[in-house]
Amino acid sequence: MGRHSSLRQPHGNHVAAELDGARILVARAPDRAGELVSALRGAGAEPLLLPLIDFEVASDQHSLDVAFDALGAGAYVWLVITSVTTVQALEAKAAERGATLETWLPGSLQVATIGPATRRALQTRGIGVDLAPTAEQSGAGLAGIWPEGRTRVFLPQADIADPALRRGLEARGASVQAVTAYRTVDYPADPARSLAAHAAGPEHHDADPPPAVLTTAEAKTEVAAGRLHAVVAASPSAARRIHAELAPLGGCRFVAIGRSTAGEAETLGLTVASIAEQPTASGLLAAVIRSLAAPPSRPLTLPPPSTP
Template sequence: MPRGDTVLSGLRVLVTRTPERAGDLVAGLRDRGAEPVLAPMHQAAAVAGQEARDLSQLVRTVADADAREWLVFTSVNTVRALQAVVEGADGGSPDSSRHDQALDLGEHLAQAVAGGLQIAAVGAATARAARNAGLPVHLVPPPEQSSAAGLVNVWPHAAEVNQPTATGPAVVYLPQSAWARATLRDGLEAKGWRVETAVAYRMVDFPAASPLTEVTSTGSVAVWDPHRAREELARGTVDAVVATAPSLLWALFASTDGKPPAPAVTVEPMACAVMGEPTLNAAQELGLKAVAATVPDTAGLLDALEHAVKENRA
């Protein structure tokens, strides 16, 4: 049941997440009296061809890893992508003889974990997804540093934890988005680690032809395509925006020629809640009255949105 009057009561809030990722946020907005509308710009899609083969090879290699090696998850989508490989959803199961047993990721990597494979996650939500897939998580940066840079900050230097070997430094396996920046890879290499990367998924226009997660239902929440979302923003029928990545904001406010506008085209200054410093920077460049969540979770986003609305009204 919705609360009494809150800062968000009666506001139409545009959420740039896809339906399968927006459930908690939609519920939270409704609980605070807002009207959520989904306007997903992109969706995570499974890789194909050589990228799928490279990802399957990385999963096979990780399954044989030892105590000198790490596996890093940079997003929930990365966990889902590796789970899809294990299940053979991409047509290239690491172990086709066990395909019909529908192993979870934790079962597939159990021997490596028992042998000392360490697992890191970039933030709490990603760590939770890894644990739900049956994996332990050994390293997560503090909430205020939930980013690639934050993970680099807490990562040990290779010389502190590894004895020199004839084969060189220990390995960090880094499956990631095709759009991933080099921040994490470069930071780990600077600390003496060898980093093996693979493209785990691609962000494509919503809806994806081969999504990592199928959307079975959007419930009663409205879902707008990008064109409709931009029209409503220009008309002033949207009161606030929630975004968790810079690319989502740039896509939402992109001009017809694909160039990012400055400032964002809206009837009046728009309150915006974001997750992470890169997203905050993008929002500010677009002229949005943005506030970043102090804790990178749904409650943090909702609190940031209330703060942004208050600031926008001041």
């Protein structure tokens, strides 16, 4: 069985017929898009990548160091990790201390997370997850299941993180130490400050050829020419960049990962064709298929087939 056979078999030729030949722009860097790229290819689509955001180490390293040392010393009852990027930032801090993130965390610490990708990133490093939402994969989803009572929480997050999660946990009685773990910047990051250059972790190798990576100028040309069927945005910041760099989208459908991304897109005036409630490859694939179910507002023009 090939690597894509599991995607094709449950629906026979139906999924392939839905996306056969569709050109899907994924607003992610190559190291973050592997599973979705495989899912789209397995359904017959041609994925293309448009890296819009990247990540750098936090500007205030002192505050992060103090909180991270307190974490290792057992000062917190809970660690809340909301993204794979946060895992990488903390792993880099552990490496600076000659440890792994797994060995740095006290055995009594409880870990909460959001999203299956973040859970996998932790489990790959030998770290168990004690609490995670099963329905809405968002800060609101986690706050909604958070246990009532006084407890100390360490919340490392992005510099542009929505304060809603911190407020939601505090409303449940938690004392939350929120610290910036990394900065979100336009792609590409400064090589000297790139989080990827500092982060350690398991490497993944894909036998498939990498998808084409477009610049914003190239992507805008493809959108204007009607050669893209859909664009997938993973975050509100990506939605803002898509609006600034690519709009108007014309017949290219906007697919949002999560309601916060969809809400930001709608605020900017972008029409959201579909929302992936679950940030998984299968959830995103289903959202892309839904987005293309209705006829486009104007014809899409595919590029001529390449000659061998």
